[in-house]
Amino acid sequence: MKAKLLILFVIVGVLSATCNKSGYGSTPTLTFKAVTPNILAPNEEIEFQLNYTTGTGDIQSHIYVQKVTKNCAASNFSELDSIPSSVPTLKNSKGEIDLDYAYGPNLGPEPIGEPQCQGQNDTCVFRFALTDKAGHTSDTVTSPVVILLHR
Numbered sequence: 001m002k003a004k005l006l007i008l009f010v011i012v013g014v015l016s017a018t019c020n021k022s023g024y025g026s027t028p029t030l031t032f033k034a035v036t037p038n039i040l041a042p043n044e045e046i047e048f049q050l051n052y053t054t055g056t057g058d059i060q061s062h063i064y065v066q067k068v069t070k071n072c073a074a075s076n077f078s079e080l081d082s083i084p085s086s087v088p089t090l091k092n093s094k095g096e097i098d099l100d101y102a103y104g105p106n107l108g109p110e111p112i113g114e115p116q117c118q119g120q121n122d123t124c125v126f127r128f129a130l131t132d133k134a135g136h137t138s139d140t141v142t143s144p145v146v147i148l149l150h151r
Contacts, residue, residue, distance in 0.1 A: 024055035024092055030130045030138040033096065039147045043104035046112060048143060050097045050128055057091035058133040059083065065099070066127040070145075072117035081110065083130075099128075103148060115148045122148040 033049040040046050052059070065081045087097055101112035115122040126143040 024053040024094070026055055026132075026134065027136040028055075028059055028130045028132050028138045029053045030128060030141050032128070032141040032143060035126075035143050035146060038144060039149065040103050040112070041149045042151050043107065045100055045102050045107060045109055046146070048099045048101075048126060048128070050099070050141065051094065052087075052097055052130060052138070053094040054089075054132065055092055056132060056134065057089045057093060059087070059089055060131055060133055062131075063097065063099070064127075064129040064131070067113065067124055068127060069116045069122050069124045071123040072120070097130075112148070115150050117150070119150065121150050124148065 029052060031051045033051050034047075035049070036047050037044070050063075060083070063081055063083050065079055081099060083097055087095060100109035102109045103112050105111075124146055126146065127140050128143075129140045130138040
């Protein structure tokens with residue numbers, strides 16, 4: 001009886017090893033890593049760090065970014081942002097995407113926009129999604145709360 005169980009476990013182990021896909025699958029994944037700082041004053045920059053995986057290596061050159069303002073009924077912006085060129089497009093790869101924004105004119109990164117709430121700070125979160133060339137979209141990930149201080 002023990003020999004039969006041992007043989008069964010060996011067969012199951014060999015089959016699972018040969019049938020097991022290496023890699024991450026056809027849909028990219030995105031996870032939120034960090035945001036620095038989480039309170040943003042005028043003329044400061046903010047950085048979002050996201051981790052990704054791709055099985056196919058065909059992530060596009062853009063990532064979907066949405067700012068959701070929570071403390072007032074304001075129009076939110078949605079846009080596609082460029083993925084930094086340092087992100088490789090290799091099969092079965094994982095890595096980090098760093099997105100930098102600026103709150104103020106004449107700073108290096110793309111502008112994050114002015115607070116949407118009239119006369120008060122914005123309490124907002126940012127949502128991100130990654131799409132590959134085949135049209136597979138990652139789950140949407142959301143940042144912790146970010147406060148944009150009113151000028």
